[in-house]
Amino acid sequence: MRVLIVEDEVTLAKPLVALLGKNQILADTVEDGESGLMLARKMIYDVIVLDIMLPQMDGLSVLKTLREENNYTPILLLTALDNIDDRVKGLDLGADDYLTKPFDTKELIARIKALSRRGKGSISDDIISIGNVSLNTNDASLTVGERKENLTKKEANLLETLMRNKDHVLSKDYILDKVWGIDSYAIDNSVEIYIHYLRKKLSSDADVKIVTKRGLGYSLKEKNNDK
Secondary structure, rough: EEEEEOOOOHHHHHHHHHHHHHOOEEEEEEHHHHHHHHHHHOOOOOOEEEEEOOOOOOOOHHHHHHHOOOOOOOOOEEEEEOOOOHHHHHHOOOOEEEEEEEEOHHHHHHHHHHHOOOOOOHHHHHOEEEEOOEEEOOOEEEEEOEEEEEEEEEHHHHHHHHHHOOOOOHHHHHHHHHHOOOOOOHHHHHHHHHHHHHHHHHOOOOOHHHHEEEOOEEEEEHHHOOO
């Protein structure tokens, strides 16, 4: 899972990124509304944590713009404790949830996880399963039938992205942003290398395979539904 935090209080945003990382949640952070809108448009985030009071462009304007553009990424608003009007307006504009400052970090993480599950059917928070393949996102372990493999963090993040987007072709640029992050210096070759690693660990006994679409990217498909 990757989260975007749009928050101008650096003393709050940086510890949040570290805390989310400890909970196996990747996070990017920006300090103003215009930058937040630009990144949100990339459509690589599972949840957006959006402060209302921001420089350059306030959070409600960012929210309104995204919903007008049919971007329905779940958004959790951070609001001032005594500002009920902003909370009501945010919900009317299409926010999915809100949290008032100061907040308990455990509650924030719980709400982010709950929002990330919206629209994902039977996919659980920690275990993703397709056929005889299961990925535990908590400990980065892969199970194929009776066989168990330990994945690196990058391998697990990449496989999670492919599994959550089964049958969809994901471009290398999308994968780089989603798995490596917007500030990474990783290159296209990094994606190819990690796809190779995953194919070896999935092996021939897996019910899924990673398909290369020349010039487009990669997709994960079930072998009994290969078209």
